[in-house]
Amino acid sequence: MAGLYPEYGGKITAGTIKLNGQSVSTLVPYERAKHIAMLFQNPSRQFAMRTVKEQLIFALENLQLSPQSITDLVTATLHQLGLESFKDRQLLTLSGGEQQRVALATVIAMGSDIILLDEPFANVDQNGRRTLLTDLKNMQITQGKTIFISDHDLTGYQDLVDHLYEVDTVQKNINEINQTRLNSVTRETPVHSKLNAASVFGWHDLSFTAATRTLLTPHSFHLPEGQLGLLSGANGIGKSTLFAALSHQINYQGQVLYKNKASERIRIKQWARIVGLVFQNSTDQFIKLTAQDEISLSHQNTLQPHYWTERRIKSAVRKLHLSEVMDHVSYQLSGGQQKKLQVLSMLIMSQPILLLDEPLAGLDAVSLKNVMELVRRTVIDLNLSSLIISHQRIGVTELIDYELNFANQALTIQGG
Structure with missing residues (x-):
């Protein structure tokens, strides 16, 4: 157009x-x-x-x-x-x-x-x-x-749009549909935070800045094992910067700890096999040309080879509806397909700490549900410590164990 x-x-x-x-x-x-x-x-x-x-x-x-x-x-x-x-x-x-x-x-x-x-x-x-x-x-x-x-x-469009169209991928048509569809948008499930006591990863008196702005004042926390947390907060508050600090991409004050050891003493190459980060921009994550090459590379380097068998990977590819595009160039996939490929490749890597920055952006409702279920199942089965940034809450909060809200240069547990 x-x-x-x-x-x-x-x-x-x-x-x-x-x-x-x-x-x-x-x-x-x-x-x-x-x-x-x-x-x-x-x-x-x-x-x-x-x-x-x-x-x-x-x-x-x-x-x-x-x-x-x-x-x-x-x-x-x-x-x-x-x-x-x-x-x-x-x-x-x-x-x-x-x-x-x-x-x-x-x-x-x-x-x-x-x-x-x-x-x-x-x-x-x-x-x-x-x-x-x-x-x-x-x-x-x-x-x-x-x-x-x-x-x-579809959140927020009620009483605003004059027409609502839906792409029918089977019939290859675009159809105008009834506005009652907008009124059927489900409400989000409130998060009642419950944290496991077991933890191998956390930070002590962590703080950082961006240019002259203080984003986080000294804060301490431990990510619980085997649970999926939601990191919420307004745009520009410092959520992605927190992930950058935890993955040692920026300077910070305080300590990041793994198994009670200061991570600053751990070489960056080894740290990358401890902390996995799903970038906000999918194409920043890709190393190989095709989707199949990307998945194969993760499979070769997985830390959980007994879990991520070829059979399990093929099942995950089918669940995410990527089977038909595995031989396609990763950079030419749709935004949603890139997100699903990116998340799956990092799940296969299975670092004990998994940070996901907006992994659901651009996903339709079915894809969002499948990605969230796959992430949660992997976190539980492999006892990972995982934190996800997402402004999308409908279809997300019901699968979250706890919420960590970022506001006013501080992090607080919500609903618990």
Whole structure:
């Protein structure tokens, strides 16, 4: 619909996408962008500049707007989305949710009549999701925008959307479905935290900063064995940075402990076989070219070869509906398929400590259920200590043993 196919990949086998009676593929890019703007599923693929302000200016310069118009639009858009304090922040230092908000701001600033959004809230916290949905609805009503959103999570769309469509993967059709589907969204199950006493991993007086900001003041905790915890908190609060500290990717103060031994004395190569980290961006995890090669590499290096037999791996591949894409290039899979491949490859590795950063982003309801069940079963069977970051709560909280909330530079146990 954005006119990127077939010039930049893929094929159109039938039909035409038309804008005001003209095929979108015949319009030059900057003319097309004046009318149709698209937000990619992975926001980092949309960035070309260093800072938030520079990125917005660059996008508007490509529309050949006047310098004064660009200045006014950047200021107005940052104010509209509450991003004034982000203006001079470097894009690479932002959290995944913050990057999505900036990418959305860039699309909105372009002023296109038609806005296409691909999983725009995948890494955005619930408050941010509600705010952005309200902003989009106001734009539709007050500015006459046509907004089309692709999303697996139907939370928050009640009373906002005018049409709801569903892709039928069997019949290869797109059908409009009844709005009662939105009202059938189930409520999340409250987390009643209960922690096992047994633990081999934890931290003592841990604290860290980002630039000049203190993210965590001295804190101590032990991850319980054989349990799956949820690390919750707003975008930019420091959740991913905590995982980076625990996996020794950044400097910190205090101690990270494994079997009562200070991890700072353990070589980084050995530490990587103790702490496994599922990155927020799936493609950062891939080493091999195809999905099969990626799984095979994990199988060769698994720490639990008696558990991860070929039979169990094939069963997991089937459960995650990856059987048909095992010979495909990993980087060309859909966002959801990449997530499932990434999680499975790390589960097969089976480090005793498993940290998962937004492993459910972009997954449909069935895939989310299958991934969560597979993660939980592996954690219990192998007695792993595991913590998961997720803004998606429906379909997640019922499989969680405890919740650790990150707010106000501190971590607290919820509901227990």
